[in-house]
Amino acid sequence: MRIDLTDKTALVTGSTQGIGRAIAATLADAGARVAINGRSADGVEATIAELRGENGERDLVAAPGDVTDAEGATAVLAATGDVDILINNLGIFGSAPALDIDDDEWRRYFEVNVLAAVRLIRETLPGMTGRGWGRILNIASDSAIVIPAEMIHYGMSKTALLAVSRGFAKEAAGTGVTVNSVIAGPTHTGGVEKFVYELVDERLPWDEAQREFMRTHRPQSLLQRLIEPEEIANMVAYLSSPLASATTGAAVRVDGGYVDAIVP
Structure with a gap:
């Protein structure tokens, strides 16, 4: 089984570290032109230098900007160009007692973890459907299903991503574009x-x-x-490829068996 993403452009949000960085590297190794995204232009350039140092054949482009607001998202998309593969990886998490989470924090988790993804899907899906091919992947979490008592605001946002993925998959039905979510289990990042x-x-x-x-x-x-970030990236690369043409509207688990269920 050979994953070939030659002539495809991928945007991976939050790709200067952790899971996003691993996804970007894996997609680039499969032949994709990959836009590296982060808030800091210096951080993006440093990541590109590191990734090229590991493999000089990687086709990488800088797409700095804050995708959690409309202006930043527009700048990121302008730097990227036509997007064939959108990986909504950016997210925040943290622990807090349930009754101490105020309204502003609830809104912040929704805006960063959910609305930013929705905005980018809304902007890129028409182009994908017009070209008759595309892949959209939202990086969710086991916390979407097994809500942690210590961070229910995070769990809420990841549950919402599952609904977003399923809904936009219906919007893209029959177009050659697939929309899925990846349920990542507890993963080793900084x-x-x-x-x-x-x-x-x-x-x-x-x-x-x-x-x-x-x-x-x-x-x-x-x-x-x-789980190591590269293990998540391997599944993302497959779902981003032509090989996964019959998988859409799905919540695919890379959770180490954490979710105690036969189906998501």
């Missing part, structure tokens, strides 16, 4: 390391802290370890 240490003893070495986190806060995981 941000997650910080989150883990918010919940377990910060004096523990990382390997012990990770095991303690999985044992006490994510005991449902069948993998019994954090």
Whole structure:
């Protein structure tokens, strides 16, 4: 099975680190022209330099900007050009007692994790349907299904992404464009390391802290370890390819068996 994304342009939001960076690298290695996005132009350029240092054949373009507002999204899309593959990866997360989450925080999670994705889909889907081919993927989370007590505002936003994906898949029905969400399980990123240490003893070495986190806060995981970003990226690359032409409106799990269900 060979994933070939030659002549396709992909936009990966929030791709200067973590899962987004891994997705960008994997899509570029499959032949796509990949737009790297982040709020900081310097950060975007630094990431591009790193990615090219790993593989000089990667076709990368800088698309800095804040996609959580309309003006920033417009600038990012202008830098990218026609988008064939849209990966809505940008997201925020954090723990908070449920009754301490105020209205502004609820709105912030919705605007960043949901509305930013909706805005980009609204702007790119017509072009994809007009060309008769496209892929839209929203990076969701196991928290969309198993709502964590310590961050229900985050879980709410990821549940909404599942609905957004299913709804826009219906909008794109019969056009050659597929819209899916990817349910990522607990994944090893810099941000997650910080989150883990918010919940377990910060004096523990990382390997012990990770095991303690999985044992006490994510005991449902069948993998019994954090997922590496490249493992998420592999599924995204497949769903972004022509090989996944019959998969649309789906919530595809890369969760290490965390969600205790036969179907999503």
